[in-house]
């Protein structure tokens with residue numbers, strides 16, 4: 043691109059070359075939200091919306107890898123909205139100009155692909171796990187949204203639910219080679235070691251919770267086991283500290299009799315170096331909370347309550363990112379197999395998510411941001427109009443009592459499109475070998 047003119051606040055200047063623009067970005071004088079004009083565009087638009095300028099803002103590292111940010115989305119309790127959040131979050135980041143890959147890392151019950159309207163993914167994680175594909179980049183699938191790609195999980199494949207150590211290492215290594223600015227890991231429910239380890243490797247650790255006692259209890263438990271695993275790892279060279287961390291009173295999944303603060307005090311008495319590492323680990327461990335399916339303002343208080351408990355008992359700062367309303371439109375979007383931000387961009391839930399991404403996750407505030415957010419929402423709405431309307435039911439098997447798996451299937455949804463058809467070959471193979 044040539045002869046670019048720039049506008050920062052109300053000040054216009056230019057023309058500048060791409061190299062000069064790059065320098066301005068690096069010295070912080072020009073941001074992706076600021077406007078550009080060129081003869082070919084013929085209007086002032088935010089620089090982040092100009093495809094040719096993307097590399098100016100998302101500079102790759104010298105080794106050719108993307109400077110990616112990994113987001114992990116976890117819960118504790120299942121069915122709280124991790125997958126529907128991940129898919130709409132992916133759309134949100136992609137429509138802001140980032141290159142995004144969503145990874146279905148729920149190895150036991152993959153279903154992110156169905157949220158994106160893909161019934162039978164061409165490749166799944168199974169192709170990588172079974173060594174048929176060497177790299178994760180080879181199993182990345184396109185989605186109907188520009189800049190948004192995904193890796194589909196291998197639903198129902200025995201063995202994958204609990205990958206072996208070397209498979210896990212290979213996965214983590216490959217994850218870092220993915221060609222994306224943002225990677226979103228949609229994790230499975232529960233506190234299995236794999237889920238915990240994927241959660242811990244992420245740059246942004248997001249917990250989705252609903253305002254119900256079981257969900258809150260399990261979210262707290264999940265944060266606790268993740269923290270203890272991280273502390274064990276960081277303190278592995280300090281046997282006295284490890285002994286203190288191994289106490290039953292902190293590890294049993296019942297009422298906490300000892301707080302992390304108590305353990306910290308004990309460690310301080312035994313080993314000053316371990317104490318310093320302990321403290322740094324607590325400061326660095328900053329999970330983020332999203333409250334989903336909120337029905338009223340009393341529900342929002344649950345977010346505040348768990349924040350207090352996590353700080354008191356675990357000495358950890360849990361950042362509250364925001365909430366998403368309980369909204370019938372989300373359920374309809376699930377049935378339409380579309381991310382809700384595209385199926386119902388004007389819905390309460392979509393608006394909540396918009397605010398949550400821009401303000402909570404990306405930290406954008408202020409008047410300029412309000413205008414920008416409006417423009418972005420319009421952009422998402424135009425995407426929603428263009429998103430292909432697929433007649434999913436036309437080719438899909440309909441879920442009914444005639445199905446062999448009726449009564450046993452966790453995705454059973456009588457009258458809806460079957461969500462597990464792609465498992466047929468796996469299940470048939472299993473049936474033949476058992």
Ligand SMILES: Nc1ncnc2c1ncn2[C@@H]1O[C@H](COP(=O)(O)OP(=O)(O)OP(=O)(O)O)[C@@H](O)[C@H]1O
Nearest residue numbers: 120121122123124125126231335367368369372376
């Ligand atoms: N904000 C919401 N409003 C209304 N319904 C919602 C909302 N969020 C989630 N749901 C409902 O909860 C269901 C489960 O959501 P989702 O599959 O995303 O949960 P999950 O945490 O990924 O589950 P799992 O632990 O099985 O992976 C959705 O199909 C939808 O019906």
Ligand SMILES: [Mg+2]
Nearest residue numbers: 124125148229
């Ligand atoms: Mg899920």
